Amino acid sequence: MRVLVLLALAFVAGPAVAQQPAPPVVPQIVDDSIPRSLTGRPGDAARGRAIVASRSVGLCLLCHSGPITEERFQGDLAPSLAGAGSRWSEGQLRLRIVDGSRLNADTIMPAYYRIEGLHRVARNFEGRTILTAAQVEDVVAYLVTLRD
Amino acid sequence: MTARLLVIGLALVFAASYAAAQVGADKRRSGYQDMGEALQKMQDDDTANPGMLFVQLGGQLWNRAVGAADKSCADCHGDAAVSMKGVAARYPAIPQGSDRPVDLEGRINLCRTEHQKAEPLPPENRDLLALAVYVAHQSRDLQIAPPYDPRLDAFRREGAEIYRLRQGQLNLSCAICHDDNAGKKLAGIVIPEAHPTGYPIYRLEWQALGSLKRRLRNCLVGIRAEAWPLDAPEYVALELYLMQRARGLKLETPAVRP
Numbered sequence: 001m002r003v004l005v006l007l008a009l010a011f012v013a014g015p016a017v018a019q020q021p022a023p024p025v026v027p028q029i030v031d032d033s034i035p036r037s038l039t040g041r042p043g044d045a046a047r048g049r050a051i052v053a054s055r056s057v058g059l060c061l062l063c064h065s066g067p068i069t070e071e072r073f074q075g076d077l078a079p080s081l082a083g084a085g086s087r088w089s090e091g092q093l094r095l096r097i098v099d100g101s102r103l104n105a106d107t108i109m110p111a112y113y114r115i116e117g118l119h120r121v122a123r124n125f126e127g128r129t130i131l132t133a134a135q136v137e138d139v140v141a142y143l144v145t146l147r148d
Numbered sequence: 149m150t151a152r153l154l155v156i157g158l159a160l161v162f163a164a165s166y167a168a169a170q171v172g173a174d175k176r177r178s179g180y181q182d183m184g185e186a187l188q189k190m191q192d193d194d195t196a197n198p199g200m201l202f203v204q205l206g207g208q209l210w211n212r213a214v215g216a217a218d219k220s221c222a223d224c225h226g227d228a229a230v231s232m233k234g235v236a237a238r239y240p241a242i243p244q245g246s247d248r249p250v251d252l253e254g255r256i257n258l259c260r261t262e263h264q265k266a267e268p269l270p271p272e273n274r275d276l277l278a279l280a281v282y283v284a285h286q287s288r289d290l291q292i293a294p295p296y297d298p299r300l301d302a303f304r305r306e307g308a309e310i311y312r313l314r315q316g317q318l319n320l321s322c323a324i325c326h327d328d329n330a331g332k333k334l335a336g337i338v339i340p341e342a343h344p345t346g347y348p349i350y351r352l353e354w355q356a357l358g359s360l361k362r363r364l365r366n367c368l369v370g371i372r373a374e375a376w377p378l379d380a381p382e383y384v385a386l387e388l389y390l391m392q393r394a395r396g397l398k399l400e401t402p403a404v405r406p
Binding site for chain 1: 315320328368
């Protein structure tokens with residue numbers, strides 16, 4: 001019986017994980033921030049640092065610079081991430097990552113946790129957010145540690 | 149007498165505005181200017197520029213009879229140094245009897261199917277690129293000069309719209325990087341102004357010669373947008389817009405790029 005329940009759960013969860021359709025969480029925006037964790041749990045700052053540094057996952061250093069000295073090739077299209085944790089609260093950082101266009105409609109920063117309002121998304125990324133909710137939380141956890 | 153004065157007056161006005169235009173110096177930059185000195189030297193030296201191997205191959209293909217008609221390009225066009233000079237500087241263009249523009253590769257394939265009675269060459273095929281680079285090389289150092297043809301306007305407009313469309317999972321447009329942030333650094337690399345001055349180019353990242361289409365697809369993949377199929381008219385529309393935007397810049401074919 002227990003096995004059956006587990007199997008049923010696997011069937012329900014299976015396709016959802018594989019295709020990662022609409023974001024399972026609707027972030028609650030309060031003023032200029034999302035005060036609550038998307039996952040209900042705090043993220044992991046070490047994992048967040050790795051995501052920020054990765055050119056294929058977080059992509060952050062393509063445009064931003066940051067205090068990640070082993071990554072020599074950083075961008076200057078956007079402000080440095082150094083001191084981000086002093087400038088913004090955890091909730092403000094979360095909204096800026098989830099969907100910066102809520103604060104500045106013209107921002108060039110991609111919305112990392114939004115799937116609506118995009119055009120001609122490549123098939124392999126269709127319906128997927130750039131980061132998962134857990135990854136957003138990891139990045140937030142890392143950024144709050146960046147204090148001047 | 150009055151007429152003569154009017155002509156002289158007009159000439160003076162034109163000369164003055166031309167001079168003013170020269171003073172307001174053209175700030176547009178070819179990607180060449182943002183490369184390191186070593187790469188610039190590689191492009192400038194015909195014995196070091198890998199693209200020149202394809203120009204040579206293209207020269208051989210130009211003279212080779214192919215297809216059921218058993219005709220070479222030279223059989224119709226003669227010496228490419230004469231007949232093809234300036235052609236690449238004004239492409240894409242609308243072929244006679246057609247209502248849609250084609251790029252240089254498209255024109256070469258039309259010659260194959262219509263005149264040589266040969267199969268069209270597939271996109272990014274080595275021989276097609278070699279012929280295109282051979283033809284475009286005949287316009288090296290000439291200014292990009294899109295023709296006045298009102299039939300092209302709608303296609304140029306379409307290209308401009310694509311250029312400004314935010315697309316892909318990263319929700320970026322060509323304009324965001326190549327107009328608004330050109331000269332800044334993306335992952336440590338200077339963002340070029342995206343002037344198609346040297347296609348087909350030899351790109352070190354490819355270790356190969358490739359077309360503007362291939363380069364555009366690289367950007368589409370980068371912003372996680374769905375790339376159009378290689379024969380899609382969208383690339384020709386974009387090229388029309390980019391060539392208009394690069395009007396007056398000198399062609400460098402075959403360019404070398406990182």
